[in-house]
Amino acid sequence: MRTRTVKRAELGSSRRPARLWELRLYVAGQTPKSLTAFANLKQICETHMQGRYHIEVIDLVEQPQLSKGDQILAIPTLVRKLPQPMRKIIGDLSDTERVLVGLNLRSADVGGGEL
Amino acid sequence: MKNNGPQSATPTARLPKCPTGIRGLDEITSGGLPRGRPTLVCGGAGCGKTLFAVEFLVRGAVQFGEPGVFMSFEETDAELKSNVASLGFDLAGLVRRNKIVLDHVHIERSEIQETGEYDLEGLFVRLNHAIDSIGARRVVLDTLEALFAGLPNEAILRAELRRLFRWLKDKGVTAVITAERGREQLTRHGLEEYVSDCVIVLDHRVNDQIATRHLRVVKYRGALHGTNEFPFLIGEEGLSVLPITSLGLNHKVSNARISTGIPRLDAMLGGRGFFRGSSILLTGTPGTGKTSVAAYFAQAAARRGDRVLFFSFEESPNQIIRNMRSIGLRLEPLVQRGCLRFHAARPTLCGLEMHLATMFREIAAFQPAVVIVDPITSLLAAGADFETKGMVTRLIDFLKGGQVTSLFTSLTQSGHALQQSEIAMSSLMDSWLLLQDFDGNGERNRVLYVLKARGMAHSNQVREFLISNRGIDLVDAYIGPSGVLTGASRVAQAAREKAETLTSQQEAARRKRELERKRATLEQQIAGMRSEYKTEEAELRRTDEQVGTRTRVLTAERTELARLRQADAIRAASRTPGKPKPKSKR
Known part of the structure; x- marks a missing residue:
């Protein structure tokens, strides 16, 4: 895992107006929890919002000043910057159902009939 | 956290202390909080925890050159700055000068979704960053317990808190952690379990409608500390914990004497008045002239050039000045010259401790040589007996420590046992004057006794005490077979x-x-x-x-005759002259 990794899938392939998920994952060094979280996140993103997400990984060990902006206490924390409102998901993202609820994917997907 | 190894804990005989700069607290803890260790400050809502913490940081930054980090879990930076500005703490300025870092940690439970394992490394990183950015030596975590409300998993939280306190120790910062008072425990979430070095409990109680703040050092590992509950207050310059001085009996004494302002009273006190730095109690029933005697003493002292601080709890300064003018005292010029200062307050304005602390502050600011409290009994009403005694002891101790002569007037209710309220105080006093009313012949007359005067020969005589527009005078009362006569009968x-x-x-x-x-x-x-x-x-x-x-x-x-008759009969005739013959001749 590299820090500040940007995964960007090509946009516009979808028929519907593109809905972009801008996600930010805060970690502190390459701990097992961080790695697990990143792997889990990637998998969820690929499954549920392929091509419509953007992950920024911030390592607080290297950039501690960034912890203040998003009020980060717990590590790892996933912040959904977009779509609004902002949501925070803490933990290693192993509970996929909860992650989906947290990201508002579950209800959105059900509503959109994509699942 | 990674770049600071565990601080080498050198086992010294004395625990290193970190002075708080909070008045009184350093005396109680004999030096301050344990350096390099966390201290738990707990108390109910509104008892001054945050202020305690802020003062600890500000004084550290200003007085002791120790920068600090304030991590707030409740108030935002702006709120905090404006809240403490009223106490004269320029938090914003200190932040600008990189002496203090404010960090507001905001947790919103509703924004957070928990999805598995996590830790609070973010908090550590953040704190570490703040500490390192200014080289902080002091850290405050204001109501860490907000985390319990913000984070769902208590097990993780507790483990992380334990790690946090250990980490703070390793970091070598002196930390103050505030916590809400719990029902049965010291803190609501049992933080005292983790912070075992020093625990301070703040308390805010209301007795008889008067609120008093108390501070108690519950625990201070490895150090001697006062375990009593000490009253403290939040004044205009932050916290002050009482006592300000230790309650020892080792003050210096002076042999200098100062006049009472009443020549006859001086004469009763061995001719030279009170000892400088002694404490004087003046008791009397209403209207016996206590304030007048006090004012005389004040005037005499101020005219000598001593600074006099007059605490009045019954009359306003102007009223005293006006009333004293009627007996020939001119206090106004002395006030204008700055020799005499009045401080008037209603006794019911605030609690005893507040009064006491105000008095301490005034005394410290004015540096008087003479302090007058008129009357001390008004204050007694503001607290329970034992509290008052403690307070008066502290006050006297404080004054004596500073070689300040103090005069306390005390109101006795007529009809009550004379010494009732004085029992508590009289033993603390060096001199005790008693003013009394004598009732009889349709008039009341004042008399004065010297009940005690430690360390000087004093008169045991009663004196009639006269107040006229020329001032106070003491006259010998008539003592005769019918008792003591005063006034008109005298x-x-x-x-x-x-x-x-x-x-x-x-x-x-x-x-x-x-x-x-x-x-x-x-x-x-x-x-x-x-x-x-x-x-x-x-x-x-x-x-x-x-x-x-x-x-x-x-x-x-006859001789002629004898010569004529016979010459030898002359002698016999001369022997018997009374038998003369010459009768016949006549």
Whole structure:
């Protein structure tokens, strides 16, 4: 895992107006929890919002000043910057159902009939 | 956290202390909080936890050159700055000068979704960053317990808190962690379990509608500390914990004496007045002139050039000045010259401790040589007996420590046992004057006694105490067979005595005159008798002379006769001259 990794899938392939998920994952060094979280996140993103997400990984060990902006206490924390409102998901993202609820994917997907 | 190894804990005889700069607290803890260790400050809502923490940081940054980090879980930076600005803490300025870092940690439970394992490394990183950015030596975590509300998994939280306190110790910062008071535990979430070095409990109680804040050092591992509950207050310059001085009996004493302002009273006190730095109690029933005596003392001191601080709990300064003018005291010029300062407050304005602390502050600011508290009894109403005694002890101790002469007036209710409220105080006082009313003959008169005066010969006599528009005067009361007479009866008695003296003087003069006359008469008589005697004497002499002449004539005749008869009969005839024959011749 590299820090500040940007995964960007090509946009516009979808028929519907593109809905972009801008996600930010805060970690502190390459701990097992961080790695697990990143792997889990990637998998969820690929499954549920392929091509419509953007992950920024911030390592607080290297950039501690960034912890203040998003009020980060717990590590790892996933912040959904977009779509609004902002949501925070803490933990290693192993509970996929909860992650989906947290990201508002579950209800959105059900509503959109994509699942 | 990664770049700071565990601080080498050198086992020294004395635990290193970190002075808080909070007045009084450093005395209680004999030096401050344990350096390099966390201290838990817990208490209920509104008891001053945050302020305690802020003052700890600000004083550290300003007075001790130790920068600090304030991590707030409740108030935002802006709120905090404006809240403490009223106490004269320039938090914003300190932040600008990189002396203090404010960090507001905001957790919103509703925004957070928990999805598995996590830790609070983010908090550590954040704190570490803040500490390292200014080289902080002090850290405050204000109500860490907000985390319990913000984070769902308590097990993780507790494990992380334990790690946090360990980490703070390793980091070598002196930390203050505030926590909400729990029902049965010291803190609501049992934080005392993790912070075991020093625990301070703040408390805010209301007794008889008067709220008092208390501070207690519950625990201080490895150090001697006062375990009592100490009152403290939040004043204009932050917290102050009482006592300000330790309650020892080792103050210096002075041999200098200062006048009471009333010459006759000085005379009663060994001729020279009170000792400088002593404490004087002046008790009396209402209207016996306590304030007047106090004002006299104040004026005398101020005129000598001493600074006098007059605490009035009954009258406003202007009222005192006006009233004292009526007995010939001019206090106004002294106030203007800055020798005399009044501080007036209603006793019910605030609790005892608040008053006491205000007094301490005033005294510290004005640096008086003489302090007058008029009356101390008004304050007694503001607290329970033992509290008051403690307070007065502290006050006296504080004043004595500073060689300040203090005069306390004390109001006794007529009818009550005289010494009732004074029992608690009198033992603390060096001198005790008693003003009393004497009721009789349709009038009340004031008398003054010196009940005690430590270390000086003093009069045991009662003095009548007169207040007139010329001022205070002490007169000897008349003590006679009918008891002590004062006022009109004393005057009447004096008049009576004067009349009696006059009468007896007149009588003596009359008798003298009579005697004189008698003597004159007698002398006249004597003179008369003497002249009579002289007359008689002259008569007698004349008679004698006549007799002598005649005798001589007779003798001569007889001799002649004898010669004529027989010459030898002359001798016999001379022996018996009374048998002369010459009768026949006649």
